[in-house]
Amino acid sequence: MKFKWLVCCLLASGLTFAQTANIDSDYQKMIEREMQSAQKKMAFQLNPNTQNYDVRYHKIELTVNPAVYNVSGKVTTRFKAISGTMNSVVFDLSSPLAVSTVKQGNQILNFTHINNELNITLAQAVALNQIGEVEITYSGSPTYVNEAFTTSQHQGTPVMWTLSEPFGARDWWPCKQDLSDKIENIDFYITAPSAYKGVANGLEVSEIANNNGTKTVHYQHNYAIPAYLVAFAVTNYQIYQQTAGTAPNTFPIVNYIYPENYNTAVNQVAVTLPIMNLFEDLFETYPFHEEKYGHAQFGWGGGMEHTTVSFMGSFSRDLIAHELAHHWFGNKITCGTWKDIWLNEGFAEYMSGLVYEHLDGETAFTNWKNGKIQNITSLPNGNLYLTDAQAEDSNRIFSGRLTYDKGSMVVHMLRYVLGDTAFFQGMQNYLADPNLAYDFTVTTQLKTHLETASGQDLTEFFNDWIYGQGYPIYDAAVSVLDNNQVRVILSQTTSHNSVSFFEMPVKIKFVGPNNQSETVILNHTQNNQEFIVELPFYAPTNVIINPDKDIITKNESYTLGNDDFEKLSNAIQVSPNPVQDLLTIEKQGEFQIQSIDVFSLNGQKILKNVSSPIEVSHLSSGNYIAVIATDLGTFHKKFIKK
DSSP states (O other), rough: EEEEEOOOOOOOOOOHHHHHHHHHHHHHHHHHHHHHHHHHHGGOOOGGGGGTTEEEEEEEEEEOOTTTSSSEEEEEEEEEEEESSSEEEEOOTTSSEEEEEEEEEEOOEEEEEEETTTEEEEEEEETTTTTEEEEEEEEOOOOTTOOOEEEEEEEEEEEEEOOTTTTTTGGTSSSOOOOOOBEHHHHEEEETTTTTTESSSEEEEEEEEESEEEEEEEEOOOBOOOOOOOEEEEEEEEEEEEEEEOOTOOOOEEEEEOOGGGEEEEHHHHHHHHHHHHHHHHTOOTTTTTOOOOEEOOOOEEOOOOSSSSEEEEHHHHHHOOOOOTTTEEEEEEESSSGTHHHHHHHHHHHHHIIIIIOOOOOHHHHHHHHHHHHHHTTSSOOSSSSSSGGOOOOHTIIIIIIIHHHHHHHHHHHHHHHHHHHHHHHHHHHOTTTHHHHEEEEEHHHHHHHHOOOOOOOHHHHIISSSSSOEEEEEEEOSSSEEEEHHHHHEEEEEEOOOOOOOOEEEEETTEEEEEEEEEEEOOTTTTTEEEOOOOOSSSEEETTTTOOOOOOOOOEEEEEOOOOTTTTTTEEEEESSSSSEEEEEOOOOEEEEEEEEEETTTTEEOOSSSSSETTSOEEEEEEEEEETEEEEEEEEEEOO
16 A cells, blocks of 8 residues: 655744744845845946056045035055056046046146046056056045945935945045955045944054044955945944954954934844854954954945955844855855855845854754745756856846745755765865955865865756756655564756756654654665665654755755565664674675665765675764665665774
């Protein structure tokens, strides 16, 4: 007798839906903000005239009043000639801003400012690999087109802020904006009326009262930074400071808060400390620990990960986690093309999931994964690495379903496939790579680091999950044998024809008649693959595929019955069990053993393609599984190492 069950993918409880409702607003606002700013990029063409030099340093001196939509500035830039002698230098600067003077040393220079391009004729040429310096004085009302420069109010008080992602920096200061050149150092001076506090990237060096009712605050940032992450804000901020890190790498977390929100915000940002500790424990010391981390409240919904000071529309835990996570993935190491945007957003969003796992527990983390899977599988298609055409579509670049949700779950599946040790070691090596740290990266460089750490070839995984589309739909035919064994024939169909088969380790939970349970991981390498699984009880009553939501899949199904299969209960024997030194695998019957591997209970391969007897004396004490592939099927035999 057989019966068919459809495995429900909606595990989330009412509480989970309530939690999701509370965080969805900030999450969606964050995505919409990034998408909205990216839409302005479509009219932007990379300026080839800025590609012959490397920016080394900016001194940005701004005079502003948050009540007035205007900026007056002087920007001093040091640059290195990288493709020959330079007789002129070009910067990106929106045409509505008026340049009054340009100097090289004490010499006044000639320039033209047309079509958002400031072209400066140098008085002294700059030879290849030599350093040049120019000083640009300008002023005006920035264009509204990119919404990169904004004035507004909070409870009647003026506030001014910038948000340049990805190509709005030129709207308020002369710069070079692309995804190939990071600025090595910045000094940022903000002069504003004395009633206001200015905030920018880096550490506050000084604040000086002037004689005209203004004050000047000086920030210094000594880490490499792309132009789109340079930012400032000015209003009547009230400051709340925390201390994070572990000696000797302690550093301040400086929160710039609207006074009317101060008490509430102080309670909300308290969670920043355990989140910071978690990310440092899992990955590495906060990448900008020699300066600060912080938040600055501003008027947009969602947030923006400006280096060392995330601009925040609210202080929900998910938003705090996501913007902080970007300081490892996006700020320290930045995607080198829009095709690789998942390296920024997928990792940042997965790190917010790690907060659920470590602060709330496994059930909350499973529910978090389930929510991502439901959104991803709401449509059958969707690649993660973008095509050329997709990389010109802002809606596709910042797709919540794919770039954020699928990106975060693909990161989780990499961890699931590789195991915690190899995954986190690979990520730590990636972050520490001197060729990538505080620079740009692409997808293949991440793949190389994870392969090196794990010893696994991830080509098929990347082809399926990152370059391919869709997901597997699993079906398990489970037959009860005698002596507490079941035969599992595991098959799959795929939701999109770009991938014919997803090769994955599949976790299956068997539930017994008295609510006992046993979870195994089956290495699914071909369709209709057969496995023989030994259970600690007889005749399961329920089968759950992907119980912990580790794989993107939906509509899993199974059949369960007592078929007239050959009785295989004693076909494979392992002895002695428990074992101290040598484990012997013996077969009963006319069939062939094709391979033997040894796995830990969490599915990590410990020994590969070994022969009987197996030397296990070097293994740590505990429980293991011998996975024996035969022409009758694959047997899973537990044994205990003493």
